[in-house]
Amino acid sequence: MDSIILASASPRRRELLSQIGIEYEVIPSNVEEVITCTVPSEIVMELAKQKAEDIVIQLNCPGKLVLGADTIVALKGEVMGKPVDEADAFSMISKLQNNTHQVYTGVSLSYMKEDGEIFSHVFYEETEVMVYSMTEEEIWYYLKMKTSSNNAKISKWDKTSVPFECEDKAGAYGIQGPFAAYIQGISGDYNNVVGLPVGRVYQELKNILK
């Protein structure tokens, strides 16, 4: 399989592609996100497609495959992106605890045909996540944690130090970190919650490339 282009700066998506042995280069899209849909599954597909096609156009290299992805959390119809500050993160976790929510990741596999037309194969995966009940003390303890990710840069909330664990994550939690203590179970693909449904991606790539 030729190496693909990952149109995302997310270290978690990089790690997931590496985990299943897909070679890639990273060219993050900074396209301005335009949301015209209201249904979570359609929002993530729309944004994934915008990111992938943005890079396809920049590259202008027929046949080069670009993967775009977008992840959001939805609870009873309310869509949660990344928290803007600590109070927003507290509000998100307070709603997610003792409850079941859905995580949607949209993926777009896009390339330019020889005639310059852009082809995009777009799909999404939905995973249900059940979270145990948490005390206020447990929520604050979690929100004060710093990330231990190797890819941690500088915190957006606390400019002098490493990011908080909940920063930069849809729904204000990372299932692959200490929040695992509060996960009762899931229904669907685990890696979809981390940020990329690599099982489905691998199967779709096989179909496109055969």
Added chain:
Amino acid sequence: MDSIILASASPRRRELLSQIGIEYEVIPSNVEEVITCTVPSEIVMELAKQKAEDIVIQLNCPGKLVLGADTIVALKGEVMGKPVDEADAFSMISKLQNNTHQVYTGVSLSYMKEDGEIFSHVFYEETEVMVYSMTEEEIWYYLKMKTSSNNAKISKWDKTSVPFECEDKAGAYGIQGPFAAYIQGISGDYNNVVGLPVGRVYQELKNILK
């Protein structure tokens, strides 16, 4: 929370306890496993209890909490432990592909009371795993992979080099490695498939220690 004793040599169980911030020391049990049950959930609880109580007795230290765990894979009533060789691994993956199986992890939280009596709180978690269909070529490609785990020691099958990815894993696969390409989804706790249901473990520890 005081540090606990992990009665298991599994590097994956160590990583999972670290992930949720539980402090532990490792004292692996080498007790001879005695299976008197036939139901998968009972087998893993029986073995987890034997391992934990073996270490409780060796320690002879009242109040010190020991965690024992055991994981097996079951497909339509057939129990799969770790593969004994490559042919066994091939047989297991051939059955798991294009199918749904169950993973059971039993956990025993055991300690000695002041009067010397042993108390064990034993439970299990079950996770359903759906595997995409795989070609024979894909199965062999997977079986020939070497592990990239940091904790890799020497292969039992190929004494001169690092272990195969499928070695030393119930059902001959690790969901947290390249086999993720073939996972369609799960129902239950993901970490239960990796080897320890840390969400449930954290909740049970809170109840025991309060």
